[in-house]
Amino acid sequence: MLTFYYASGTCALASHIALEDAGAPYEGRRLNFKAGEQRAEPYLEINPKGRVPALATPRGVLTETPAILAYIAQSFPENELAPLYDPFAFAELQSFNAYLCSTVHVAHAHRMRGARWADDEASFADMRRKIPETMSACFQLIETGLFKGPWAMGERYTIADPYLFTLASWLEGDGVDIAKFPRVHDHFGRMSERRSVKRALEMEAA
Amino acid sequence: MLTFYYASGTCALASHIALEDAGAPYEGRRLNFKAGEQRAEPYLEINPKGRVPALATPRGVLTETPAILAYIAQSFPENELAPLYDPFAFAELQSFNAYLCSTVHVAHAHRMRGARWADDEASFADMRRKIPETMSACFQLIETGLFKGPWAMGERYTIADPYLFTLASWLEGDGVDIAKFPRVHDHFGRMSERRSVKRALEMEAA
Numbered sequence: 001m002l003t004f005y006y007a008s009g010t011c012a013l014a015s016h017i018a019l020e021d022a023g024a025p026y027e028g029r030r031l032n033f034k035a036g037e038q039r040a041e042p043y044l045e046i047n048p049k050g051r052v053p054a055l056a057t058p059r060g061v062l063t064e065t066p067a068i069l070a071y072i073a074q075s076f077p078e079n080e081l082a083p084l085y086d087p088f089a090f091a092e093l094q095s096f097n098a099y100l101c102s103t104v105h106v107a108h109a110h111r112m113r114g115a116r117w118a119d120d121e122a123s124f125a126d127m128r129r130k131i132p133e134t135m136s137a138c139f140q141l142i143e144t145g146l147f148k149g150p151w152a153m154g155e156r157y158t159i160a161d162p163y164l165f166t167l168a169s170w171l172e173g174d175g176v177d178i179a180k181f182p183r184v185h186d187h188f189g190r191m192s193e194r195r196s197v198k199r200a201l202e203m204e205a206a
Numbered sequence: 207m208l209t210f211y212y213a214s215g216t217c218a219l220a221s222h223i224a225l226e227d228a229g230a231p232y233e234g235r236r237l238n239f240k241a242g243e244q245r246a247e248p249y250l251e252i253n254p255k256g257r258v259p260a261l262a263t264p265r266g267v268l269t270e271t272p273a274i275l276a277y278i279a280q281s282f283p284e285n286e287l288a289p290l291y292d293p294f295a296f297a298e299l300q301s302f303n304a305y306l307c308s309t310v311h312v313a314h315a316h317r318m319r320g321a322r323w324a325d326d327e328a329s330f331a332d333m334r335r336k337i338p339e340t341m342s343a344c345f346q347l348i349e350t351g352l353f354k355g356p357w358a359m360g361e362r363y364t365i366a367d368p369y370l371f372t373l374a375s376w377l378e379g380d381g382v383d384i385a386k387f388p389r390v391h392d393h394f395g396r397m398s399e400r401r402s403v404k405r406a407l408e409m410e411a412a
Contacts, residue, residue: 048351065304067303068301095268097273099269102270123324123328126328127329130323130324134323
């Protein structure tokens with residue numbers, strides 16, 4: 001049994017959907033971010049980073065979305081959520097997820113989490129103003145360069161799809177119209193219809 | 207044959223060392239960042255992101271350090287640079303590399319690359335002032351939480367080691383004394399003695 005720690009409206013949604021896609025046996029534990037649960041004991045004993053997602057397994061706790069996604073794909077290989085035995089195709093998938101993790105998520109985080117990288121209110125306001133520009137640039141690269149279609153990595157649905165869906169769901173709040181990116185927009189609509197996505201979103205909203 | 211695109215003083219060093227560790231057949235191509243080669247044709251045709259590293263393979267170009275590192279480990283499995291067939295151990299390794307990629311490298315980038323996330327000189331100065339604090343916090347977590355020893359992931363040298371070495375090599379320029387982190391410091395010294403590290407550094411300096 002796995003225990004999955006998440007909070008609503010965070011990147012944990014990607015792993016949550018993947019757990020549903022994989023049919024993994026897991027128990028969900030939602031943290032209350034408004035109450036600061038992620039930065040308090042006992043959660044810091046589970047994940048000293050004070051963030052989500054975290055996936056507690058029989059051998060220990062895993063953190064970081066790209067690592068958790070690959071773990072789910074590798075632990076439930078019958079679902080073929082990643083081309084595990086093709087080093088090039090697996091690397092392309094991991095490259096896509098690394099871009100989401102280190103560039104897209106990071107760009108978005110400058111809207112609300114500027115205190116990670118600066119101290120002055122004026123800097124935070126400056127960062128917030130730039131969000132539509134940086135997020136648009138990220139999704140333009142995805143739209144025209146990285147996204148293969150019909151799924152992120154081509155013909156097969158993979159662990160890149162719930163991650164892309166999750167970050168695309170932030171565009172509206174970031175002041176970016178997803179319709180500017182027709183392929184990403186179409187993907188978002190198809191993802192929204194999947195049972196795994198509906199189930200994860202229902203759990204996050206419950 | 208692989209073609210590896212890099213620039214001196216960048217995170218490409220991690221993949222460069224791993225190529226040497228793997229005994230991979232590759233040709234190195236150094237970009238001149240001061241001349242802006244990474245943002246000009248013909249390089250943008252190779253990597254539209256305008257960054258390094260990029261690894262051109264017979265099937266296409268790969269980018270993003272964690273993806274390239276896992277590709278090297280998976281393409282040259284006889285070197286056992288990653289626990290490829292142990293989903294949990296592989297995920298721990300990938301989690302370590304994802305943290306370096308999305309948190310440590312990103313923290314460091316606020317020293318010189320503030321224009322990625324803001325527009326005002328005052329914001330850049332604010333970001334620069336915070337670098338010693340953010341980089342110290344990252345390496346404190348590595349020192350006490352993530353680093354297993356004697357290598358990053360424990361008894362075996364893996365693709366996490368050249369990545370950690372590369373980011374640790376930035377600490378001095380970031381105004382952080384590596385000696386504050388004894389285990390990371392010891393690791394840095396042992397890495398410096400490895401043939402693969404010396405060879406990659408010689409190529410970058412040549």
